[in-house]
Amino acid sequence: MAGHSHWARIKRAKAVTDARRGKAWSKLSRAIIIAARSGGADPAMNLTLRYAIDAAKAANMPKDTIERAIKKGAGDLEGAEYVELVFEGYGPGGAAILCTAVTDNRNRTAPEVKRIFERHGGKLGASGSVAWMFAQRGVITVPGDQADEEKLTDIALECGADDIAADGDVFEIQCDPAVFEPLRQALADAGITPENASISKQPSTTVAVSGDQAEKLLKLIQELEDHDDVQDVYGNYELSVEDMERFAG
Structure with missing residues (x-):
């Protein structure tokens, strides 16, 4: 048995x-x-x-x-007709949340997303209520064993990147979307393989969320990300290391 x-x-x-x-x-x-x-x-x-x-x-x-x-x-093959939706709102602790979805039925997806917000103490807002807090940014992460910080910094600055920072054994480079592709190509030419490279949305300011509010917020984010129609979820929250470790456990 x-x-x-x-x-x-x-x-x-x-x-x-x-x-x-x-x-x-x-x-x-x-x-x-x-x-x-x-x-x-x-x-x-x-x-x-x-x-x-x-x-x-x-x-x-x-x-x-x-x-x-x-x-x-x-249009070369038949399939469902998908539309893009953007949801804006606030979560516990006053965190702004921007959520994108791709769906073949907006009348199904919209109320489901609304219920997820409400179930975890959040609230959907009107179009434009939080989108202004986020800007498109190129984000490239490179494992530390791919290149040293000096070499990465030289490449990043030469291509016009705005920032490079070390996070543990990973380097994160942020740049304007206009220089994202030239930067990716420059890294490839140097034999550097990024762990991740994408155009993301970064908040202009952040709010600290802690304790029970942080736990509720993370549950809201998790359920949104788990929804079949949701593509990306962005937030302007900051969590303490202690809270992150507690919830990860």
Whole structure:
């Protein structure tokens, strides 16, 4: 029975892993579809599509799945009609939250997102209520074993990056979206492989959230991220190291 129980646990763990991977691939496919629809099916001419494809490849999405998503976005294959939605609101502790979603049914997604906010002590706001607090930024993270700080700093400054900071054994470079692609190419030319490279939204100011409010906020963020239609969740909150360790445990 012990062996059977062990195998059952393995199967359950695999099922959970497969489900998470399937959800991630679904979200990545939608990002590709939207990018191809809005900017064309050629990644050489559509940087948003190229970045979406890169993210899909990093998640080990099969090549044929990526190609189908591109064709759906370009209208070469039939598929669901997806629209992009942006939700703005506040969470516990007064944290501003910006949430993007891609859905084939806005009448399903909008009330579901609203309920998630309310369930965790948050509240949706009107369009524009918090978006002004966030700006698009290029964010590139590089493992410390890829290059030393001096070399990274030289490349980053030469390309016009705004900031480079060490976070443990990882370096984070931030830049204006206009220099993101030249910076990525310069790193590649130097033989440096980033851990992650994406255009993100960064808050102009942050608010400190702690204790029970921080716990409620993290539960809100987690449930939003787990929603099938939600693509990205951004917030302007700061948590203490103690709170982060407590909730991680």
